Amino acid sequence: MASSVIRSYVAKNVDSLAIVGAVAVAYCGLKLLRSIWRGFSVFILARALGLSVNLKRLGSWAVITGSTDGIGKAYAFEIARMGINVVLVSRSAEKLADTAAEIEKKHNVKTKTVAVDFTAGPEIFDVIREQLEDLEIGVLVNNVGMAYSHPEYFNLLDDKVRVIVSVLSCPLTLMTRLVLPGMTERQKGVIINVASASGVNPVPLLTVYSATKAYVDFFSRALQTEYRTKGIIIQSVRPFFVSTKLSKIRRANLFVPTPTSYVRSALATIGVETNTFGCMSHAFQNWLYDLVPKPIYDRLSLSMMVATRKKALKRAAKQD
Ligand SMILES: NC(=O)c1ccc[n+]([C@@H]2O[C@H](COP(=O)([O-])OP(=O)(O)OC[C@H]3O[C@@H](n4cnc5c(N)ncnc54)[C@H](OP(=O)(O)O)[C@@H]3O)[C@@H](O)[C@H]2O)c1
Numbered sequence: 001m002a003s004s005v006i007r008s009y010v011a012k013n014v015d016s017l018a019i020v021g022a023v024a025v026a027y028c029g030l031k032l033l034r035s036i037w038r039g040f041s042v043f044i045l046a047r048a049l050g051l052s053v054n055l056k057r058l059g060s061w062a063v064i065t066g067s068t069d070g071i072g073k074a075y076a077f078e079i080a081r082m083g084i085n086v087v088l089v090s091r092s093a094e095k096l097a098d099t100a101a102e103i104e105k106k107h108n109v110k111t112k113t114v115a116v117d118f119t120a121g122p123e124i125f126d127v128i129r130e131q132l133e134d135l136e137i138g139v140l141v142n143n144v145g146m147a148y149s150h151p152e153y154f155n156l157l158d159d160k161v162r163v164i165v166s167v168l169s170c171p172l173t174l175m176t177r178l179v180l181p182g183m184t185e186r187q188k189g190v191i192i193n194v195a196s197a198s199g200v201n202p203v204p205l206l207t208v209y210s211a212t213k214a215y216v217d218f219f220s221r222a223l224q225t226e227y228r229t230k231g232i233i234i235q236s237v238r239p240f241f242v243s244t245k246l247s248k249i250r251r252a253n254l255f256v257p258t259p260t261s262y263v264r265s266a267l268a269t270i271g272v273e274t275n276t277f278g279c280m281s282h283a284f285q286n287w288l289y290d291l292v293p294k295p296i297y298d299r300l301s302l303s304m305m306v307a308t309r310k311k312a313l314k315r316a317a318k319q320d
Pocket of ligand 1: 144145146245
């Protein structure tokens with residue numbers, strides 16, 4: 001009965017339905033073309049034409065938090081490669097000394113190290129302020145971060161949850177407060193905030209990490225609107241997986257780049273894109289996720305995280 005009603009409706013309205021179909025196909029086609037053009041212009045054309053901001057013109061020093069490993073270390077090396085002196089801020093004094101020596105030797109720039117643990121109280125920002133005094137800081141990379149050891153249900157999280165919220169949100173906010181007055185005075189500067197793709201699309205069982213990364217993203221976007229006219233760029237960088245200790249992915253591939261290749265690509269987007277996925281393959285991943293209807297996306301991501309949790313718990317049980 002229902003099918004005969006549909007059939008007769010289609011037969012009567014075939015012309016208008018054809019128009020609706022053509023408009024829908026044209027809309028999707030244009031959307032696809034727009035995304036391809038955006039990916040091409042941001043990640044290939046802008047890089048080839050050197051359209052990104054020349055960081056060296058902004059000041060003689062850059063400050064990078066969480067700079068002895070992974071993405072932060074890659075930012076430190078890439079920025080030093082541009083001839084900019086770097087202040088490395090991380091936890092382990094020994095790793096800081098090694099990284100600083102490596103950078104000085106390789107890129108012939110000055111380095112300064114500040115050993116602080118961002119899980120400590122607000123007094124560490126006085127230590128950092130003292131160390132940054134009198135430096136002309138053109139670039140700040142708020143990168144330091146930590147994550148869960150494995151995906152977990154919120155009610156089963158221990159006190160580490162408090163530490164994650166504080167390390168992912170406080171240093172970024174307070175470091176920005178430290179450097180922004182100098183930048184506004186000189187009317188130039190770049191602040192790069194390393195957020196995460198999980199701050200764009202909520203990730204169950206990584207709820208606290210995901211929500212705090214949304215804070216990083218919103219903080220950056222609101223601040224960019226405040227300071228755009230004052231000559232300051234605030235960029236939110238939102239990676240999917242990068243092969244680092246934090247992600248526990250050792251082997252890089254097309255979708256999981258090495259920190260160096262990821263950071264090279266992300267640096268080339270400064271001044272081109274304020275909220276960036278950093279590299280073409282990550283922008284593509286986000287584009288794919290956007291195609292999936294929300295309820296299906298949520299169900300898929302929950303079942304993936306539950307499976308990852310199960311595997312991690314099994315591995316941990318074997319090690320005990
Ligand atoms: N890797 C990914 O797949 C991925 C994806 C999305 C977003 N991110 C974000 O990218 C950022 C960097 O991640 P990553 O993968 O490069 O991490 P990583 O390889 O684990 O490196 C973390 C760095 O932060 C420092 N650090 C950690 N806890 C600290 C603390 N309490 N106080 C001071 N320094 C501390 C570490 O110093 P020590 O050497 O002294 O420990 C190290 O230099 C994070 O914000 C993370 O959330 C990463």
